Amino acid sequence: MFRGIDDVDWASMEHAYGSAADVPELLRGLASSLPQERETALDGMYGAVHHQGDVYDSTLASIPFLFRLAGHAGLPDRGGIVELLASIGGSDDADDLENGAGGAGVGEGTEDPGDDKHAMARAAVRAGGALFLDLVRDGDPEVRRAAPSALVRFHGEPPLVLALLSERLRDEPEDGVRLALVEGLGLLVRLHGGSAALAVDCLVSLCGPPHDPGLRLAAIGQLASCATDRLPADLVSTVVTLLHTRSQRIRPSSEPVRTSSDTLIGSLRRMRAADEEGARLLRTLHQALGARTADRIALLKGQLSSQNTADRCNAVWMAAGLFREWRTANEEPVALIGEQLGSDEERLRCAAVSVLEFLFTLAAPAADRLAALVESGPEFRERGTATLDRPLKALARCGDARAVPALAEVLRRPAVPNETGYTIGHLGPAAAPLASLLRQRLAEVPLGSPDTYDRAVPLLFGLGALRYAEAVPEVLRLLHGTPPELRLRDALVNALARTLGAFGPGAREAVPTLRNLLTDRNAVAAADALRSVEGDTEAVLPVLLGALAPEWDAGSRRTAADALGRMGAAATPALPGLRRLAESAEVWERTAAACALWDVGGDPEPVLPVFRDAWRLNPYTRGMITACLVRMGGAGVPFHDLVRTELDSPRRHRARSGGHGSHDVLDDELLLRDCRAILEAT
Template identity: 25%
Template sequence: MLNGLDDIDWRSLEHNYGSAENIPGLLRTAARDEVAFDSNDGLYNQLHHQGGWVCSAATAALPFLLDLIESPIAADRTEHVELIARLACTAAEATPEWVDAGWPEAWATVFPRVRRLIDDPDENVRREVTSALGASRHQPAEAVAALRTRFGREPVAIVRADILKALEDLGDRDGIRVLGDHADPSVAIDAMLRAHALDGTTVDAAELGAVLTALRETTDWDVFRPVHGGDSKALTSTDYVAVVTMLAGHAEAERRLAAVRLATRVLAEGRDCEERLVPPIAALLDDPETRFHALQLLAALAAPYPDRFAAMLDDDTLHGRYVVATVGDAALWALVRTGDARCVPVLRELVADGDRHSRSYSPATHISWLPSIGEMLEQVGAEHVPTLLPAVRARLADGGRDARFDYLATLKSWGVLAAEAGPEVKALLETETGTVARQALDAIAPSEVSAPETADLTDEDPWTRTRAAVRLWRSTGESAEATRVLRGVVAEVLDDGRYGLTVGREALSRLAEMGAGEAAPEARRVLGEERRLSDGGGWRRFVDDDAWRRAAVRILEA
């Protein structure tokens, strides 16, 4: 095992954290059961981490990872197979410049060893190998043959589902169509959906009925993950509304929770199903098992149920594994999003003694966290700022680091409405929060803003151009040039997507603040977008999209 490990110049190779000279030690350690865990974790992080590229060290390590998997003494075989599968998938999905040049040849060399693992007695190994075979785009015929053969003798339903997905990834229409007549309804329906996906078609009414019946009655819940997870291309958004409605009324709590997750996934992609999906989710507010999660989605949507939200403000039922929050916390956020004044006294108390100041970011679609207190404050109406500002000023003066960062960002969002907080903000300019304090001061006291460097207005970076245009307008009152620059940023973001949507939203918001009616073409374009205009995940996806559209409306009303 690990023969030839020292024949490789590992120092000349690289992984996610630099030189690969430590990889031999990690591989040797991984072969010893008693100390394997940290080594395996290190191999995964350094050779793959979050994916996106296949490094040269991964290519060199590939045969040795197979040695570990085939060894009778090495621990955590499944983790090594998972690493190989993730690397194979990355190699199949990434553009060539992000895949080490030696990877295709290395994969072809070990492919027979990988293929043999499809018959491993460990079902978790078989699941990961199935994914790896599905990514074997340079050996499609051999991979398809191995997968088809295994399917005929695979006893585990979820592994059969994985094989079907791998066959779809490899474009095996014939193999999938044959399975559409399988005696097991779960297999037949899964095959039918994947055949539609390969053909670019969607289910008809009878097929949708079969899907709903199977999903309602199945005991193999994970087999239907492409449906209740929102990944099946064979279903339209209207089909997914039917799935959500059925799941929301299911007797099992797990499936009712799946209804919320699926509705979140569908609504995160676009707005066309919102009116039809809100009612079944709102009905789950009466369900103790789903109330918290339903509140999170309804809050993100600013759904119009303020009385129901207000009635739950005192509910201290706890939810959350990592960041614990109560039903009342989620209800407060929902009330804030509706613009209801009953949120203001509760927010004022939270500012005074609350400690939720972490601003979490994730690209994940599901809503797994609540906003910080400062982020909630950013969503209140302008009419409530005078009531809340004194409490914010007090926390800036005597609060901790996290609270100050949180509330300085709030003041930046409030802008000139928070001008009275100038003294507290200026006091923080020379502290560790100084950069954010300067940004907040520029927003709340525009008369004190200095003019930008002329070159910044034509800088390649859209953030630099946006900030320079705003500084130009605030320092001189010159709006024509600032408007031209900001309109260019918005158009650039919407046209090619090379830059994040966040900078485009900032540019459009400043155009709205300026009353720049000249930006009406961009505003109309924004309002015509069917997608959610956000790079963020969770609740940000919805709030960011709302901000784009509010700014567009203000511009058209200017």
């Protein structure tokens, strides 16, 4: 397998972390007799030699040895090596590229068509593509499972591939491999138009009796991605019936027990669903249905009504994907997800809580169930104090006052989870009873500890959200006592100043301290706070005008623009500087400056073109823009075409391939709220 490996000048090559001198050891590790060593080696190949889908000279040099390993009968875990080879070869599948897969396997890289190394890797894997013909018949089920996709992608004779996939579907005994063969047929349709008709006919033939429910579900999922006109007319009821029938027949997996080393691959394996095959079947269908959200909601309701716990758990995670990407009527599925909180199955409860946690106010249909879980006692509550109990966090995030007593209990614990203050901010006035407890905990924050910033800032956020000016002495204690060498001192001082600004006139005791900061590197935050507390524009304006200058960092310039906007007409001398900033090369600076231009000057002419450009370039700016348009009223009418288009769009504005943010749904809902307010006001 490794003949000639020492003749390669690996030390002259590179991977993601520098010299590739360690690659021979990784390749030999793939053939180790120890499962953990094999997994660690595969993790190293993905992490360094094929980091996030990249191809290096060491990646290219590895390909011949990977092919020898993949073709070595009897070597364990060759399925993972086949997947690695396919990932190195890249993807021709337009669906995969759109979804950010790019053939990157564990990583999420995408192929650059102009990158010679990617092209060379594709050519090298294609050159060895004949091996995949043999691997489809290999004695190892994991190898047979990995082979169909690689065969379709890299073998140059689609008719031969179609014939082999069809033959193997007749003879293959393993359900998981049969699923992979069906996926191969769907991929063949998407990649090779000349063979599409026969492959589609084959998929259609697999959708009905006498085939088993799992195979029929797999075929329906592939048709949904490549031939929607051939789907069953009663799609949802057919799929739900097949799902329930499959669940009643399901038998324990015959897969060998996988290793659980401390690697990324090991972690991903441990996170797999209880019924990974079922999850894969329905995930494929949901992804293929895409914007057909009514069908997906109906399908989720059927999944969540299953007697099988694994089916319901899979449905919860698929609902997460739907809610993150699409604006859809979600009250019924959210309520059904809430019902899973009463399950005795920990995996299902945890899945439900995780989804409800990122829905914020959209989790309201499940609030009663969340409240019951929060009040149920320790057996259904997370232990320890490192993090906030997730059911409690979800309940508070949806603005339910029933979270207040439990949060008070948290604030009385010896150690307060850092996210507590942020969570309290979502409760609005209902959290007022917690203000004095937040103040007490802020008074306990040490002045020079390595964790001073981490402990203080969430508490400051909560106090600022509640406008609790009684905490001014505790805020000043930190401002006066924080040593200059403290980690993140400037960020802490900025947070302290913002909190005083949130207190408004009730923080007049802090005016001398804020004035002293006007000549400090935290001058911008101090000036904004002083404006809010005292309204002294004469002292504040020169500081903020100076912060618009190029020598200040971009963050300070944006903060200064925001603060000048809050001053309104009193900041008229800032208009020339704001106009310059509105021409910045950085989209966030331009947008912040344009908002301030309106708030200070009231002229929409220089503002709306900046907004239109930023709206197109960076969807993340849209929340800032719509908040300003609400203030603009009728002056923003020329922008209403984009506002209406946003409201008509079924897709969330932050939906993207390859990832998501914890607040994406919340920010999208706030955007929609502002869009409606803009149109209703004119």
